Amino acid sequence: MTKPEIATLNRRLGCENSRLRVYLDDVQSAAGVTPSYMVVEPCEKRDSDKAGGVAVLPVRDDGAVGLLRVFRYAIGEEVWEVPRGFLDPDESPAGSAAREVEEELGIACDADSLMKLGVFLPEAGILRVRIHLYAAVGIAADRAVRVSNEMGHRGFSWFPWEVAQAMALDAKIEDGASLAAMYRYSMLKAQI
Secondary structure, eight states: OOOOOEEEEEEEEEEEOSSEEEEEEEEEETTOOOOEEEEEEESSOOTTTOEEEEEEEEEETTSOEEEEEEEETTTTEEEEEOOEEEOOTTOOHHHHHHHHHHHHHOOOOOGGGSEEEEEEOSOTTTBOOEEEEEEEEEEOTTOOOOOOOOTTEEEEEEEOHHHHHHHHHTTSOOOHHHHHHHHHHHHHHHHO
8 A cells, every 4th residue: 555645844743631632734636735634643642553441342251242231421321331441551462451451341361262253443634543353252241240430331232143243233332332242253163
């Protein structure tokens, strides 16, 4: 893949918090066009792989998949999504995925037992980050789940795989990380 000839003319820090920085960039294309861009990236920047977060599809030993019901402030609505979060400094993506499952659901899982589902770019137009996708497979059907008290977390439910697929097709699951994890898991599951 060839790099487009785009030069950064000016970069300003728009705002930041403990996890993200927002830059306002003035750029120029080879054709002389000078648009402005907004680039959002994690504070703990990893130039090599641009890893910034993880998303984990919980899968019970009976094939059911788990989804959190979360109120998302930015859209003012509740959505169904898989557990996910940011990587901590010096943390591996698999280690972060295992930590997120334990923090958000109270289920301990070993990073080595996670099924790697690859990475995806949530919005390459403004986000300079890759999300690592995993499946936490083989969770016992009788295993109790304890939903964290993280802001916005409203509940958790297990869904038979066919029901979760129908929810995705009916746009009852809209979150990109959740859809990507479900799709990749279904593709890998078909190969096994």
